[in-house]
Amino acid sequence: MELNRPVSVFLSAQGQETLELAVGVSRESDVAWFYALRTDESGLWVSIRRKDGEHSLLIRWDCILAVDVPIGGTPILESAV
Amino acid sequence: MQIVVTGARSDRNDWEAVQNIPRDQLLPLTAEQKHVAEELRIKEEDYQRSIMAGRRTGEKLLKKAEWFARLLQRDLAVRAPDARIKSVVLDTWKERFEIGIEVNGDVLPLHVAEGIVDDLFDLSATRAEQSLGQMLEQSLHRLGVS
Numbered sequence: 001m002e003l004n005r006p007v008s009v010f011l012s013a014q015g016q017e018t019l020e021l022a023v024g025v026s027r028e029s030d031v032a033w034f035y036a037l038r039t040d041e042s043g044l045w046v047s048i049r050r051k052d053g054e055h056s057l058l059i060r061w062d063c064i065l066a067v068d069v070p071i072g073g074t075p076i077l078e079s080a081v
Numbered sequence: 082m083q084i085v086v087t088g089a090r091s092d093r094n095d096w097e098a099v100q101n102i103p104r105d106q107l108l109p110l111t112a113e114q115k116h117v118a119e120e121l122r123i124k125e126e127d128y129q130r131s132i133m134a135g136r137r138t139g140e141k142l143l144k145k146a147e148w149f150a151r152l153l154q155r156d157l158a159v160r161a162p163d164a165r166i167k168s169v170v171l172d173t174w175k176e177r178f179e180i181g182i183e184v185n186g187d188v189l190p191l192h193v194a195e196g197i198v199d200d201l202f203d204l205s206a207t208r209a210e211q212s213l214g215q216m217l218e219q220s221l222h223r224l225g226v227s
Contacts, residue, residue: 005090006131008121031122033131035096047093054097068121071174072088079084079143 003036008068009044015063022057023048034059036069082166084150086142088173091134099134108133146171149178149198156217157182161226171195182226189224 009032011019016030034046043060044067107129110118118128150169157164167181167188178198180191193216201213 004092005088005135006096008123029122033121033123033127035091035093037093047096049100054093070089072172078086079147 001039003038003044003069005036005070006033007036007044007046007070008033009046009059009064010066010068012063012065015059015065018063019059030065036067082150082154083168084143084146085168085170086139086146086173087170089131089135090142090173091131091138092141095137096131096134099130099137102130102133142171142173145198145202146178149201152201152213153180153217156214157221160214160218161221164221164226182221182224184226189226191220191224 009015011030011032013030019032034044034048037045037047037056039045043058044064046057046059048055048057104126107126110125110129110132114128114132115125117123118125146169150166153169154166157166161184164182164184167183168179169181170179171177172179176195178193178195180193181188182191183189197212197216
């Protein structure tokens, strides 16, 4: 499933540890904010920025407790033709 | 005719671009957005950037919706002169256009997958109009308009 939008990811303890390992940043929070590319049976693919450019990172489902996806409903832009 | 884009989708390019905007140029959050950022424990600055990315992408999507609405309106005028398009809403979560066609005081709903419209963009203008025409004719027939 294509997402192409920012999401909040609620991480399990294992998820926090894994992300610390993968991204190299100590996580004080169990919630992480990512630009999500898509989901598949393995997990959630997110875009992260490394020093040499953009990378795609897979966060496995067993690292994730919940994902909050803003889907809207409220008009973000409107015009009349 | 009302044209609307809903949802929070943002292109990766727009997402990348807003990461470089100086902090003092970010748009302030509304009270509701601040509340959500706090609730989700997102840094306000990050949330501001995501909203700006969404707006940038939304502007592109609005152009697409306007283009599609014009094409649809032109075709509809030929096929069903008594009908007019009341609204075209692009729901970025459902990835579909939700169209309201007004005929004799009733508003008939018509849904078109966003992918079909994207295909129209990729084809030549003549081919696109032919495809749209066929789709519209079938839909109008199903709705009992023509």
